[in-house]
Amino acid sequence: MVREAFGERFDVPHGYLATASVGVPPQGAVRAVQAALDDWATGGARPPAYDEPVETARAAFAALTGYDAADVAIGGSASALLALVADAVPDGARVVTAVDEFTSATFPFAAHGDRGVRVLEVPLDELGAAAAGAEVVVVSVVQSLGGAQVDLAPLRAAAAGGTLVVLDVTQAAGWRPLDLGWVDAVVAGGYKWLLCPRGAAWLGTSARLRERMRPLAANWYAGGDERWSAIYGLPLRLSPDARRYDASPAWWCHVGAAVTLPWLASLDLAAVREHCVGLADATLAGLGLPPQGSAIISLDRPDALERLTDAGVVAAARGGRTRLAFHLYNDASDVDRVLSALR
Missing domain, CATH: 3.40.640.10 (Type I PLP-dependent aspartate aminotransferase-like (Major domain))
Incomplete structure (x- = not known):
């Protein structure tokens, strides 16, 4: 799935909430790296x-x-x-x-x-x-x-x-x-x-x-x-x-x-923070939990990672909890997917 966010395009699938582990690059960065690899492959480096x-x-x-x-x-x-x-x-x-x-x-x-x-x-x-x-x-x-x-x-x-x-x-x-x-x-x-x-x-x-x-x-x-x-x-x-x-x-x-x-x-990072934190706090609110004010949240629920994985959500296990990370390319559909899986 291609998403547009803050003027860039990303090949980010629905439910990708693992930026705290590995971020997904904008398409412009992928093209630049691929061009550099092509130069290397053809003796142009x-x-x-x-x-x-x-x-x-x-x-x-x-x-x-x-x-x-x-x-x-x-x-x-x-x-x-x-x-x-x-x-x-x-x-x-x-x-x-x-x-x-x-x-x-x-x-x-x-x-x-x-x-x-x-x-x-x-x-x-x-x-x-x-x-x-x-x-x-x-x-x-x-x-x-x-x-x-x-x-x-x-x-x-x-x-x-x-x-x-x-x-x-x-x-x-x-x-x-x-x-x-x-x-x-x-x-x-x-x-x-x-x-x-x-x-x-x-x-x-x-x-x-x-x-x-x-x-x-x-x-x-x-x-x-x-x-x-x-x-x-x-x-x-x-x-x-x-x-x-x-x-x-x-x-x-x-x-x-x-x-x-x-x-x-070049971005208004206050707006980026508002976007990311808004999604994270909306997820917590939907689960009946207080807001945290961070783009990273952690759920203390034994079945969370399994249920999220079955629903196509990419998350991470950290310290016996399930970690979700919301970046600028995520949107409300990712929140909905998490809540549908865990409610």
Whole structure:
């Protein structure tokens, strides 16, 4: 089924409510990636030609999150980029996070336990208070497990007091307006709500974080503007800005991202949020449950996933519950299908 939403067209089937697992790309992104693959298949691929889509997507991610493009690094996954941040945490640091936080956010920090780094879990509604007394706080703006959203105000106060604030926006960027230029690190994988091919991720960074970060995966692509003229021999030559942390890009992924991210950045994201949250809350209301104000909802009903699957709804099992995710290409017919299956 082809759906039109916010000026783009999508091949999204009825009942697809699994964007929190894998997003469905707009047709324009699919055409761009297919054209790039055709070039590759016929000997037409030219490596320098992929610099433009990398920079286009980088600038759009910056616009979506409130950074300058020069403050954004690219990578293949959120956890790989957060590994650079975790390495910059001092020995013995106290890192606080939310209970049941997604492991791609916490594992890079927990892996430094051998040097005394302690990662402590607290309830989400207590995170702000805990952050004020910690060296680092790391949390997803929207929780993967069930769509709960973090209160950013106390985290901003903690940042002003010296706490290093690290936010994962993988489940938020693309449907929720974000203005996070005050945050030390903002990371996102692109293959969910940002509707990119899997293999592209971005990390926005603050100047104070970059003073601590080492380019552990230093490579030829991180050489910035001189990458094509100085790819052999020493000494180490890296970009002076956040591009020094770039991983060598997966080309086709950034070709797709160069279509979807600028489009998303051009939208009225308040309207996108209203659309997505409206569908999610309408589903909860139809089931006699209170609104949550998130595009992701989680149902605590043992038979839900089986009944939804039988009705042609694509959902996900997470933490013993059934997770539904409503993006901009979903509509009221998806709500009706869920309610018909579960009533």
